[in-house]
Structure formats: C-alpha cells, structure tokens
Amino acid sequence: MTTPRARTLRRSRVLSLAAPQEGVAHRRQLYQAGLTRSEVRAELAAGRWVRLGQQSIQVGPAGTHSKLWQAVFEVGTAAAVDGVSALIAVGLSGFSEDVVHVSVPKSARYRRTKGVRIHETRRRQPNDLAAVGLPRVLPHIAAIRAALWARSDRQAVTILAMVVQQRIVTAEDLWLAAHTVKRHVRRSLIRRTIGDLADGAQSLGELDFAAMCRKWGYPPPDRQTVRVMPNGRAYLDAEWDEYDAVVEIDGAQHFGPDAAYADLFRQNEVTLGDSRVLRVPVIAFRIGPDPFMAQAGRLLRRGGWEGLHSRAP
Incomplete structure (x- = not known):
C-alpha cells in the first residue's frame, strides 16, 4: 500500500514535471517519474487527473496552450506545433482556429487524433524548431506555412499582415523564409504581400x-x-x-x-x-x-x- 506521504510526494513531483507543459503530461513521462500504470489509473479514477487522449493526461491546472501540448503528445515524437497554431503559441492575437496545426517530416510515423490537422512536409528542417519548451516551429517559418495552409488567399494575406503588425516577426525574416518555398500556387502572392509589408514598400x-x-x-x-x-x-x-x-x-x-x-x-x-x-x-x-x-x-x-x-x- 502506498502511504499518504508517498502519494503527496508523488503528486508534487508530477505537478513540477507538468508545470512547464501547461499541466499536461505524457504517459511515458509519468512512468519514467516512477509511477506505475495502476497508480496512474487510480488518479484518473479518483478524478484528480483527466485523460485527454491515448497518451496525454491533464495532471495540473490547464493553461492557455494546454491543447498544443496535448496535440504534440498525441501525434508522436516527430510532431511540432506549426502554422498559425505556432504563431498563437508565441502571442498572435485576434485569430482563432478550431484545429491545432502540427507538422511532421515526410514519411515520419505518427498517430492521427481528433482536433489536430497533421501536415507532412519535406520543408521542415531540424533548425526550424524552437530550442526549448513546446515543440514548435519558429515564428517566421510558421507564418509562411500558415499562409500556405490557409483556407483562402484572403486568410493567407491576413495572417502575414497580422504577424508583422503585431511585431511577432519582421517582414525581412518572412522574406527569407518565403524563399524556401519553391513550388506552390500561393508563392507569388506571398512574396508580393511581404513586399507590401516591408518598410519602404x-x-x-x-x-x-x-x-x-x-x-x-x-x-x-x-x-x-x-x-x-x-x-x-x-x-x-x-x-x-x-x-x-x-x-x-x-x-x-x-x-x-x-x-x-x-x-x-x-x-x-x-x-x-x-x-x-x-x-x-x-x-x-x-x-x-x-x-x-x-x-x-x-x-x-x-x-x-x-x-x-x-x-x-
């Protein structure tokens, strides 16, 4: 039997683990922290934790971006928040999506999950990702992807304008990221728009x-x-x-x-x-x-x- 003191220490350890992840933990993290499967089931059955998916569990207070952590945990180790979802993670306001956009390298193994749009891409490189924290694509690259994946030309242009106006990225950084796009129906539109947004244009x-x-x-x-x-x-x-x-x-x-x-x-x-x-x-x-x-x-x-x-x- 687990003593009350041991349970308290266990919960404290788990909360510390999940705090930087907006209260979300991967099952693998819980097991690596020393919890057994039966102990995880007990916490869920008692209602102290909430199962979010096959892999993710809400063990602490939910944050603004808990769904982003849930998305990458559910999709798999190759997943990174991308597109407009990565921009929202770094402060984009005034824009909302009913799905979380996640990218994975082409041919990577991943799991499909409800509420997540998975983009397989050959464009993603290891240095495209933030070094710490939430697995996400850097803002200037994510903005170009968001424009490529937008539902319409109007939405694509709006996203590019918003990230510059809200000083999330500069038009110059967007211009550099846009040059990695070699073939796409919106390639010309994106370049013209960035030219409009640049100082002096x-x-x-x-x-x-x-x-x-x-x-x-x-x-x-x-x-x-x-x-x-x-x-x-x-x-x-x-x-x-x-x-x-x-x-x-x-x-x-x-x-x-x-x-x-x-x-x-x-x-x-x-x-x-x-x-x-x-x-x-x-x-x-x-x-x-x-x-x-x-x-x-x-x-x-x-x-x-x-x-x-x-x-x-």
Whole structure:
C-alpha cells in the first residue's frame, strides 16, 4: 500500500514535471517519474487527473496552450506545433482556429487524433524548431506555412499582415523564409504581400492604387504632393486638388504608435485645410480593394466629380 506521504510526494513531483507543459503530461513521462500504470489509473479514477487522449493526461491546472501540448503528445515524437497554431503559441492575437496545426517530416510515423490537422512536409528542417519548451516551429517559418495552409488567399494575406503588425516577426525574416518555398500556387502572392509589408514598400501601394483608379474610371491622382505643416513638410500619397480629396496608403510601418500619432496629426492638418482624407491599408490590394475603391469614388463625388464613365457607385 502506498502511504499518504508517498502519494503527496508523488503528486508534487508530477505537478513540477507538468508545470512547464501547461499541466499536461505524457504517459511515458509519468512512468519514467516512477509511477506505475495502476497508480496512474487510480488518479484518473479518483478524478484528480483527466485523460485527454491515448497518451496525454491533464495532471495540473490547464493553461492557455494546454491543447498544443496535448496535440504534440498525441501525434508522436516527430510532431511540432506549426502554422498559425505556432504563431498563437508565441502571442498572435485576434485569430482563432478550431484545429491545432502540427507538422511532421515526410514519411515520419505518427498517430492521427481528433482536433489536430497533421501536415507532412519535406520543408521542415531540424533548425526550424524552437530550442526549448513546446515543440514548435519558429515564428517566421510558421507564418509562411500558415499562409500556405490557409483556407483562402484572403486568410493567407491576413495572417502575414497580422504577424508583422503585431511585431511577432519582421517582414525581412518572412522574406527569407518565403524563399524556401519553391513550388506552390500561393508563392507569388506571398512574396508580393511581404513586399507590401516591408518598410519602404508603400510606393508599391501607391502604384497599385493608381492602377485601380484607372480600372475604376477615376481621374488620375497626383502622387507625393507636398503640404506645409506646422512641423515641416508632408508628402501626400494621392491627391485630387480639384475635388479636395486625399487618399493615404498605409503600409505596415504605419501601425506602430509613433507612426500612428504622426499620421493622425497630418490627417487633422489636411482636414483643417479643407481636404477630405481617406485611408487605405496597403494590404487591401491583396485581400480585396473594391470596398475601398468604392469609398474613393464617393469621396470624389462629394468634391464635385461627376464620374460619368466610372464603376463608382
């Protein structure tokens, strides 16, 4: 018979083992810690532990990412959290998935499990994984995989924009990771999107906007017009002086607090100068620009443009 003191020490030892794993333990870890199968069954029968799957048991307080640990334990030793799930593990917010994405090397042995999407990939290399903690793919590589595995082009672009805007990865790191993709239907889309997100790529958004104006039948805007502000000169991305209309193209660099403050100050000054300002995120040209282009048409009409041969509503 196990004494009460021995049981207390055993539970303490198991809790310490599972604490870095958000309270989840692999059965093999429990046996290696000295527990017998009958002792594990006793804890489960008493309701102190909860069986999560064939291999994983919740032995301590559940954490935010307990399901990620459960997923890798259930799939097998070759498994690593990947794609958008790996991004959520390092802090991506505002995005949710009803499955956990896990990758395994091509031809590796693994177990299928409910709620886990397993991706066999030849792209995964040993140095793609985080050195400690949850077995997961590094963020810049996981972001590219998330874009490749996304349900739609729109979702792929959104993920790439979010990880840069939330400063989980830089556009430069994404660019390096994207070059490992040799063949995929989204390869060109991903590279164009990363170019949009990189600092200095705002001019690409301006060119896209000018092209869309032609497509919609709008008059061509003047680009990089100069306005004198109280704190110096400012350059406006697109302006129709005749219609008191201005469009600013916002790249990823505009989402930081300092840039946002400067943008608001400049927008207020332009508005006080009697021009209306419309802001368009550069990423819209990858996700879907039509709603913003329709707004641009309404902006021009308010300034007196008749728009007889345009698509503007």
